[in-house]
Amino acid sequence: MDDWNDHRIVLAVARAGGLKGAAGMLGVDHSTVFRRLTALEGRIGLPLFERGAGGAYVPTEAGARAAAAAERMEDEALGLARDLAGLDRRLSGRLRVTCSETLAFRLLTPWISRFRARHPGIVIELAVDSRVLDLSRREADVALRVARPQENDLWGRKLANVAWAAYGATGYLAAVPPLTGPADLASHPLIGWEEGTAGVNAARWLAEVAPSAAVVYRTDSLVNQMVAARSGVGLALLPCYLGDPEPGLVRASPDPIADLSRELWIVTHRDLRNTARVRAFFDAVAHGVQADRALIDGLAARAGTPA
Structure with missing residues (x-):
């Protein structure tokens, strides 16, 4: 297994537990995953997965070892990517942000508009998702969360209390x-x-x-x-x-x-905290929260609220 793409196939199938999920992770079709996995097992002469009912794929001992090795390789590659990104002092490039539906709908989009006016070289990709995306695996660079982060490899700050x-x-x-x-x-x-x-x-x-x-x-x-x-x-x-x-x-x-009441936090991976576009976005969001603090704290109810 001297091709990184082979390792990616094994890791994706192990994580997804089947070909369909693996295909979605890799951005290819189901038949491509099946063909490449079958060819790989033929080359090494060992089955990597047991085929179960309903299309389930369960790693064999060899498959589990191959998946674990692939995960270590992925971790190293992701760590290197974060290290290099952490040295990036340019106010340009892509910045992937994740937040909930309501934050995007009411608060974050106007903040992004002002941020883009100041930093037109930075392209924002917004993932509106209620799930907690994995910042270690670069599913996002920056996350707005309504809970204190528990992961030790994250860095961030509390912005406000959400009423x-x-x-x-x-x-x-x-x-x-x-x-x-x-x-x-x-x-x-x-x-x-x-x-x-x-x-x-x-x-x-x-x-x-x-x-x-x-x-x-x-x-x-x-x-x-x-x-x-x-x-x-x-x-x-x-x-x-x-x-x-x-x-x-x-x-x-x-x-x-x-x-x-919940806490609103902005977080990134520790390796990215000195990236110029990450720090600029942190500052922009902190400024936006300050401007909208009465609304977030629940102190800006309109006249006419029932007494």
């Missing part, structure tokens, strides 16, 4: 008594997440304070939850930076819900 509140359509909330506490949510139609949603703080909290029968509409998109609440479907839990500026939508009670 959340319950929101509903102006007409609906004008016709009902204001909420006096979380327990009152159960007496209203609610908008929630798909059942079984994991890792969403607000989804867990809502499941604890209101019965499932109170939820009349479910979607994992917070932007869609906002639109549904504005349309009168029910009340939705939203970050204040998303709900407060939206016409036709008001808070169900004036104060943010303390239990739902």
Whole structure:
């Protein structure tokens, strides 16, 4: 196995557990992965995977060793790429950023516009994704996260506390008594997440304070939850930076819900912290957060919010 592409094939199949997933990782078609893997096994005279039911591919002992070696090679290559990128002092090139749907929708895009006006040589690629992308593997260069990073190889800073509140359509909330506490949510139609949603703080909290029968509409998109609440479907839990500026939508009670407050962080890999375009983007986002801090902290609710 003296061709790096052979190692990539083995590693992708081992990670995906099948040909289809591996093809997606590598950006090739299913038949290409099958043909190259079959040819590789023929050359080395050993099966690397056992073919199981439903198209599953399980590494043999040889396959597991080959995949582990490929992963070490990948780690070295990625480390070298990060080292070289960390020495880059140019305010030009590609910068891949990842954040959630709501941050991109309401906050980050205007910040990027101002950043691009100042640094036209930097091309931004924005990956809008609720998953935590792997910065060590360069799935992104910079991430905006609503939780303190746990990985030891990341470097970043806390930007703000993100406030959340319950929101509903102006007409609906004008016709009902204001909420006096979380327990009152159960007496209203609610908008929630798909059942079984994991890792969403607000989804867990809502499941604890209101019965499932109170939820009349479910979607994992917070932007869609906002639109549904504005349309009168029910009340939705939203970050204040998303709900407060939206016409036709008001808070169900004036104060943010303390239990739902999250931390907003900007992070990168430690190897990239001195890259010029990364540092410039950090500064631009910090400036944007400062300008929008009242909105993010939940202190900028519009007049007309129910008392």
